Amino acid sequence: MxxxxxxxxxxxxxxxLVPLLKAEGxxxxxxWGKSEEEAGCLAKELGIPFHTSRSDDVLLHQDVDLVCVYxxxxxxxxxxxxxxxxxxxxxxxxxxxxxxxxKMVTAARYYPxxxxxxxxxxxxxxxxxxxxxxxxxxxxxxxxxxxxRVYGPSLLDQAYGWTxxxxxxxxxxxxxxxxxxxxxxxxxxxxxxxxxxxxxxFVQQNGLIRGIRRVTSDDFCFxxxxxxxxxxxxxxxxxxxxLNFNMPGSxxxxxxxxxxxxxxxxxxxxxxxxxxxxxxxELLLGDSGWVGPEVKEMxxxxxxxxxxxxxxxxxxxQAHEERRSWARxxxxxxxxxxxxxxxxxVVEAVKRSSCSGEWECVEIMSQEPDPNHNLCEALQRxxx
Amino acid sequence: MxxxxxxxxxxxxxxxLVPLLKAEGxxxxxxWGKSEEEAGCLAKELGIPFHTSRSDDVLLHQDVDLVCVYxxxxxxxxxxxxxxxxxxxxxxxxxxxxxxxxKMVTAARYYPxxxxxxxxxxxxxxxxxxxxxxxxxxxxxxxxxxxxRVYGPSLLDQAYGWTxxxxxxxxxxxxxxxxxxxxxxxxxxxxxxxxxxxxxxFVQQNGLIRGIRRVTSDDFCFxxxxxxxxxxxxxxxxxxxxLNFNMPGSxxxxxxxxxxxxxxxxxxxxxxxxxxxxxxxELLLGDSGWVGPEVKEMxxxxxxxxxxxxxxxxxxxQAHEERRSWARxxxxxxxxxxxxxxxxxVVEAVKRSSCSGEWECVEIMSQEPDPNHNLCEALQRxxx
Numbered sequence: 022m023x024x025x026x027x028x029x030x031x032x033x034x035x036x037x038l039v040p041l042l043k044a045e046g047x048x049x050x051x052x053w054g055k056s057e058e059e060a061g062c063l064a065k066e067l068g069i070p071f072h073t074s075r076s077d078d079v080l081l082h083q084d085v086d087l088v089c090v091y092x093x094x095x096x097x098x099x100x101x102x103x104x105x106x107x108x109x110x111x112x113x114x115x116x117x118x119x120x121x122x123x124k125m126v127t128a129a130r131y132y133p134x135x136x137x138x139x140x141x142x143x144x145x146x147x148x149x150x151x152x153x154x155x156x157x158x159x160x161x162x163x164x165x166x167x168x169x170r171v172y173g174p175s176l177l178d179q180a181y182g183w184t185x186x187x188x189x190x191x192x193x194x195x196x197x198x199x200x201x202x203x204x205x206x207x208x209x210x211x212x213x214x215x216x217x218x219x220x221x222x223f224v225q226q227n228g229l230i231r232g233i234r235r236v237t238s239d240d241f242c243f244x245x246x247x248x249x250x251x252x253x254x255x256x257x258x259x260x261x262x263x264l265n266f267n268m269p270g271s272x273x274x275x276x277x278x279x280x281x282x283x284x285x286x287x288x289x290x291x292x293x294x295x296x297x298x299x300x301x302x303e304l305l306l307g308d309s310g311w312v313g314p315e316v317k318e319m320x321x322x323x324x325x326x327x328x329x330x331x332x333x334x335x336x337x338x339q340a341h342e343e344r345r346s347w348a349r350x351x352x353x354x355x356x357x358x359x360x361x362x363x364x365x366x367v368v369e370a371v372k373r374s375s376c377s378g379e380w381e382c383v384e385i386m387s388q389e390p391d392p393n394h395n396l397c398e399a400l401q402r403x404x405x
Numbered sequence: 406m407x408x409x410x411x412x413x414x415x416x417x418x419x420x421x422l423v424p425l426l427k428a429e430g431x432x433x434x435x436x437w438g439k440s441e442e443e444a445g446c447l448a449k450e451l452g453i454p455f456h457t458s459r460s461d462d463v464l465l466h467q468d469v470d471l472v473c474v475y476x477x478x479x480x481x482x483x484x485x486x487x488x489x490x491x492x493x494x495x496x497x498x499x500x501x502x503x504x505x506x507x508k509m510v511t512a513a514r515y516y517p518x519x520x521x522x523x524x525x526x527x528x529x530x531x532x533x534x535x536x537x538x539x540x541x542x543x544x545x546x547x548x549x550x551x552x553x554r555v556y557g558p559s560l561l562d563q564a565y566g567w568t569x570x571x572x573x574x575x576x577x578x579x580x581x582x583x584x585x586x587x588x589x590x591x592x593x594x595x596x597x598x599x600x601x602x603x604x605x606x607f608v609q610q611n612g613l614i615r616g617i618r619r620v621t622s623d624d625f626c627f628x629x630x631x632x633x634x635x636x637x638x639x640x641x642x643x644x645x646x647x648l649n650f651n652m653p654g655s656x657x658x659x660x661x662x663x664x665x666x667x668x669x670x671x672x673x674x675x676x677x678x679x680x681x682x683x684x685x686x687e688l689l690l691g692d693s694g695w696v697g698p699e700v701k702e703m704x705x706x707x708x709x710x711x712x713x714x715x716x717x718x719x720x721x722x723q724a725h726e727e728r729r730s731w732a733r734x735x736x737x738x739x740x741x742x743x744x745x746x747x748x749x750x751v752v753e754a755v756k757r758s759s760c761s762g763e764w765e766c767v768e769i770m771s772q773e774p775d776p777n778h779n780l781c782e783a784l785q786r787x788x789x
Contacts, residue, residue, distance in 0.1 A: 165607045165651060166625055170552075217601065217762075219629060221643060223549045223665070241550055243629060243645050245603060259605060261627050261647060267549060267663055269681045279651055281607070297653045378601075378764045 023335065024086030024110065024344045027051040027079040029100055031063045033318040034091045034114075034140075034327070039067045040314065041328050042089075045335040050084040055092075076100055080107050086345045087334075090114055091140065093183040094190025097121070101137070101358075102128040110136035110345065112334070115199050115361060117190035119369050122362040123386045129358040136337070136347050139356040141364070142326030143204040145333060148292040149326075150354070151306050152278070152285050153208055160294060161280025164209060167260040169201050172273040173320065175240065176266050179229060185236045187372075192238030193264040194220060195368055200323070201262050201276075202246070202364045203356050208278065209258050211248040212363060217380045218244030218371035223267055240266045244371045274322050290322055330355065362386065407719065408470030408494065408728045411435040411463040413484055415447045417702040418475045418498075418524075418711070423451045424698065425712050426473075429719040434468040439476075460484055464491050470729045471718075474498055475524065477567040478574025481505070485521070485742075486512040494520035494729060496718070499583050499745060501574035503753050506746040507770045513742040520721070520731050523740040525748070526710030527588045529717060532676040533710075534738070535690045536662070536669050537592055544678060545664025548593060551644040553585050556657040557704065559624065560650050563613060569620045571756075576622030577648040578604060579752055584707070585646055585660075586630070586748045587740050592662065593642050595632040596747060601764045602628030602755035607651055624650045628755045658706050674706055714739065746770065 026047050028035050031054040039049050051071040054060030064072035071082065079085060080103055088104040090097050090113040098121035101113040105128045116122045129137040143149055156164065176184055176196055183189035184196075206212050220239035230236055242264045249257030277286040283296035285305075292306040311321060313328055333351045340348035356364075363385060370381040410431050412419050415438040423433050435455040438444030448456035455466065463469060464487055472488040474481050474497040482505035485497040489512045500506045513521040527533055540548065560568055560580055567573035568580075590596050604623035614620055626648045633641030661670040667680035669689075676690040695705060697712055717735045724732035740748075747769060754765040 165605075166649060168554075168647060168649075217603075219601075219643065221549075241643070243643075245627070259603065259625070263552060263645060265550060265552075265663060267665070268668060270679060270684060271686075279649060281651070284652060295654060300654060302655075380762045 022342055022344050023047050023338050025050045025082075025084040026087045026089060027053070027082055027085035027109075028069075028089045028091065029053045029076070029079065030089075030091035031055075031059045032091060033316055035089075036063065036067070037314060037316050037319060037324065037327065038089060038091065038331070039069065041331045045331050047087075047331075047335070048084075051079045051082045053079045076103070080104055080109065086110060087112065087136070087338075094195065095183065098125055101125050105129065105132045105135055105137060108132070108135065108345075110347065112136075112138055112140060113358075113361075114140040115190070115195070116365060117188075117195075119362065119365045119386055120390060122358070122365040123389055125358045126362045127389070136352070137358050138352060139203070139358065139361040139364075141200045141203040141356050141360075142323055142330045143200045144207045144326070144354055144356060145329035146290060146322050146326040147309065147329060148287045148290050148306050148322075149204060149208065149276070151292050152276075152287055155285060155294065155305070156208060156278060157210075159282075160296070161278055161284055162282030164258045164278060164280045166277075166279045167205055167209065167258060168277045168279070169205070169260070170263045170265075170273060170275050171197055171201065172265045172268045172271055174266065174269040174271070175224065176238075177227070177230070177236065181230050181234050185230060185234075185238055187237040187239070192220070192240070192242070193266045194218075194239050194242040194244070194371060197264055197266075198242060198244070198262065198371070199364050199368060201264075202367045203360060204276065205246065205248075205260050205262075206360070206363065207354070207356075208276075209248050209260075211258060213246035213248055213260070213367050213370075213383050214257075215247045215380050215382055216244055216367060216370045216374055218242065218374045220372065220375040242371070244374070246367065272320055274320055290325055406726055406728050407431050407722050409434045409466075409468035410471045410473060411437070411466055411469035412453075412473045412475070413437045413460070413463065414473075414475035415439075415443045416475060417700055419473075420447065420451070421698060421700050421703060421708065421711065422473060422475065422715070423453065425715045429715050431471075431715075431719070432468075435463045435466045437463045460487070464488055464493065470494060471496065471520070471722075478579065479567065482508055485509050489513065489516045489519055489521060492516070492519065492729075494731065496520075496522055496524060497742075497745075498524040499574070499579070500749060501572075501579075503746065503749045503770055504774060506742070506749040507773055509742045510746045511773070520736070521742050522736060523587070523742065523745040523748075525584045525587045525740050525744075526707055526714045527584045528591045528710070528738055528740060529713035530674060530706050530710040531693065531713065532671045532674050532690050532706075533588060533592065533660070535676055536660075536671055539669060539678065539689070540592060540662065541594075543666075544680070545662055545668055546666030548642045548662060548664045550661075550663045551589055551593065551642060552661045552663070553589070553644070553646045554649075554657060554659050555581055555585065555647075556649045556652045556655055558650065558653040558655070559608065560622075561611070561614070561620065565614050565618055569614060569618075569622055571621040571623070576604070576624070576626070577650045578602075578623055578626040578628070578755060581648055581650075582626060582628070582646065582755070583748050583752060585648075586751045587744060588660065589630065589632075589644050589646075590744070590747065591738070591740075592660075593632050593644075595642060597630035597632055597644070597751050597754075597767050598641075599631045599764050599766055600628055600751060600754045600758055602626065602758045604756065604759040626755070628758070630751065656704055658704055674709055
């Protein structure tokens with residue numbers, strides 16, 4: 022039986038998600054917005070019976086068994102952790118910091134019977150699922166290099182907000198790079214152990230953001246990841262990622278994996294391959310012909326990925342009689358909160374590298390940093 | 406009046422160059438090969454009256470006024486410097502080291518009346534000449550990012566040789582990266598001041614190179630260059646270059662410049678552009694329809710560039726009555742030996758960075774390192 026859904030957020034993703042959920046048979050009972058007006062507006066538009074600006078009203082809503090959290094990164098952790106504590110299943114967008122991600126992991130570990138997955142949806146895109154399968158079957162032989170590029174128009178909101186602020190989780194690396202980092206660990210089956218990166222904010226002010234306000238989040242980012250946990254620099258897959266969001270009017274989303282005997286390239290939602298020795302590229306998976314809504318802010322690979330994920334969620338819940346029970350199989354490929362922590366750790370390492378100019382190690386947090394650490398240090402200094 | 410030409414080398418470039426020279430009206434009088442057989446074979450094939458394996462026989466040949474040096478990097482310096490000393494004009498492929506490049510610069514400075522240009526020919530490709538012009542006219546506004554990718558099949562020769570040896574000037578960075586580094590300084594009008602890079606040799610042995618022999622030259626390389634001499638990391642154009650020569654059956658040559666108001670992309674020999682606000686890319690310069698020879702080892706952008714350079718050389722010499730005199734105008738855009746030294750310095754900085762993992766400064770040599778330096782140090786140590 023499908024669970025009732027409560028949605029946090031009134032942005033473009035939430036706007037797309039609700040119709041997708043309904044199309045699969047989910048009932049959306051409640052929506053939360055940061056103001057009553059925004060929530061009411063979306064509820065009216067999408068026919069959601071209940072709206073509110075108080076998070077508890079959704080979390081404690083008796084018909085809500087699955088909470089979908091599509092709000093700015095700085096607020097996700099609080100909602101996700103609370104939802105799990107109340108015993109609800111959670112689908113959640115990324116957090117703003119590794120510490121927040123770690124708190125989410127702790128909560129997810131504490132409630133293993135509850136569903137807790139990250140909102141990165143690229144893994145679910147059929148082209149990437151097929152790519153993963155072909156990589157496992159050694160279509161490219163020994164993997165050598167992954168090369169990803171995403172080019173598009175500015176990610177900034179119309180008005181000044183979190184998208185402009187690096188510390189609030191804005192910027193190309195955090196917003197789009199996250200999903201690429203997650204995807205590459207899924208495709209290669211390995212995690213980055215060392216990263217190097219360069220971030221830039223080319224457009225610091227525009228027609229709407231001016232005066233004393235200045236954009237601090239990156240609109241250009243280039244990073245490299247050495248995969249595999251060996252610690253040796255010579256082995257393992259080498260990933261390069263180029264993100265450029267100063268390209269209005271264009272959208273490029275290309276993921277290439279080159280190996281010893283061939284290569285695979287996903288361009289947008291299509292998958293191509295070429296084995297060494299063959300004369301030309303073959304189309305391995307064509308575009309399925311997207312019939313859902315077109316969303317200006319959301320590129321097709323993400324949109325179709327989201328749609329596939331909602332389908333997987335439906336299969337997962339359908340397998341059981343009880344509203345809150347779910348089967349692991351259909352969502353086994355979904356990114357867990359642990360994956361979310363890994364991604365956030367890589368993002369922070371890339372930012373560190375951009376400051377230091379050096380290769381930075383990716384070290385996953387294994388215990389929460391003591392919030393009194395700085396205080397203790399200060400006391401220590403006073404004592405001496 | 407066109408000068409008589411002597412050609413060093415029997416490889417694929419020399420093989421293409423001779424017909425191109427003849428087509429423009431140059432007479433090729435002599436060819437040098439590393440063995441009599443190789444030289445004789447090429448001379449017969451291309452109808453060159455004189456062949457030899459002794460370099461002086463070409464350099465001192467009375468009908469030779471222009472010496473074209475297309476031989477392995479470790480040997481170019483010796484021929485180029487000697488040719489200038491004898492009073493001949495020189496067109497020369499890159500050297501193997503910055504020290505060699507510096508010696509070439511010294512010779513070129515000493516004989517400013519002689520023509521001395523590098524064999525990197527990408528600048529001459531009409532698409533790049535047009536790109537440069539549009540950049541000067543601010544088609545893209547303020548330049549932000551250059552992104553270059555070159556993918557292709559292995560650069561290794563059939564037999565074991567210098568192409569396999571990093572120290573002999575083999576590898577993607579030295580062979581192809583050089584021409585990209587030169588091109589980017591031409592396009593941006595700036596030089597790199599800091600670089601970061603990663604080199605890999607994914608294929609260390611193959612069917613022909615095995616046993617104790619091992620390839621040391623890179624088949625994968627990506628590097629970043631921060632342009633402009635300010636020393637500040639926040640300003641200046643940011644270049645990223647990806648070279649991958651593990652892609653048999655493909656050839657990609659793409660150079661993109663993104664700026665504040667638009668972008669330009671050269672794909673192969675064609676130039677496209679898009680200004681911010683316009684709906685689609687426009688074709689700015691189509692393929693002219695190459696009617697010359699097809700060369701497997703030589704991608705079309707290099708081949709057409711070479712052809713355009715030969716035309717420019719013809720114009721340069723035609724302007725004067727005297728066989729050895731030339732006009733600067735038509736070859737003003739050609740890379741000088743000073744440019745060659747810059748390129749070689751960047752190549753070595755990228756290699757250093759790949760070892761150190763750190764950003765490396767590009768410091769152009771201003772005096773020849775003392776060859777007895779190591780000896781002196783050893784003596785110094787003994788004394789103490």
